[in-house]
Amino acid sequence: MRILVTGANGQLGRQFNSLHNSYPKIIWKFCSKNELDITDSNSALNVVNSFNPDYMINCAAYTAVDKAEENQNAAFRVNEYGVSILAQIAKESGIHLIHYSTDYVYDLLKNTPLIETDICQPKSIYGKSKRAGEIALINSGASYTIYRVSWLYSSYNNNFVKTMLKLGSSRNELKIVNDQIGAPTYSKNLAEDTLKVISGLQVNKTNEIYNYCNGGQTTWAEFAERIFHHKSISCKIKGISTEEYGAPAPRPKWSVMNTLKIENILSAKLNHWEESLVECLEELDAMA
Ligand SMILES: NC(=O)c1ccc[n+]([C@@H]2O[C@H](COP(=O)([O-])OP(=O)(O)OC[C@H]3O[C@@H](n4cnc5c(N)ncnc54)[C@H](OP(=O)(O)O)[C@@H]3O)[C@@H](O)[C@H]2O)c1
Secondary structure, three states, X not given: OEEEEEOOOOHHHHHHHHHHHHOOOOEEEEEOOOOOOOOOHHHHHHHHHHHOOOEEEEOOOOOOXXXXXXXXXXXXXXXXXXXXXXXXXXXXXXXXXXXXXXXXXXXXXXXXXXXXXXXXXXXXXXXXXXXXXXXXXXXXXXXXXXXXXXXXXXXXXXXXXXXHHHHHOOOOEEEEEOOOEEOOEEHHHHHHHXXXXXXXXXXXXXXXXXXXXXXXXXXXXXXXXXXXXXXXXXXXXXXXXXXHHXXXXXXXXXXXXXXXXXXXXXXXXOOEHHHHHHHHHHHHHHXX
């Protein structure tokens, strides 16, 4: 099986790269933005044709949520137009395209977990551009799997866990938002489960959207508190509201997703978020 990964220098791309030696039967090609710009159709087509993959895993995205509010064109260019280019190539070459979206596409005020068939009404430019990318892929005629992911973190690149470890060691108190509820996603779990689903796809290829996040629910403030607890960091946390924090882009208040659909495919429950957090902290210790 041949798999091409785009956006290979991003957080999730690096996660796949770190795991690839554990999958010796797969022939991998990892493409950074320099090697394969998903908004450049000619160069993307050349790279894809010369490798001839069975699957493309698209880890490329414009993910600067706040900057997107002022850079709408840049966000849509990567998250919609870039995805439409990959989808067109996938369709023409019979490649199955695996793509990552976000809980931001829902942005609904519910008191039950979001399900894949809920309506999407994203409020931020980032969320709107990611939803536009989903629609471009769904309408392309390509064979696809879309994962809607929330609060992604890992041992790689910049993310909430690594930021908290840095700030918690240098400050006495941090103000963290405590009125957004969701679930963190450990990118190692996501990458491994993506590959498990690919093995199943060889038998039964269907187009699906899956919610994907670790089990349970929390707030950013509690997430930070548990990071500090497990690392014995004494920094205090002061919970503040989304409005007090005042980020330029609106954030969903309710990001808790129902993951039963993917759990049925995997025949397994997804790890509780705190269990995966501990695994990531151990991995970071081992890498230090
Ligand atoms: N991080 C989260 O909390 C989160 C939450 C939910 C869903 N997601 C989704 O999960 C996926 C992976 O996220 P991530 O955290 O790994 O993102 P990331 O770390 O920002 O990585 C994205 C990568 O895409 C590259 N890229 C940007 N424009 C490109 C282009 N035109 N062609 C090729 N590559 C391009 C970026 O390169 P440069 O850095 O050089 O621009 C970067 O290496 C994304 O689809 C994201 O929307 C993320």
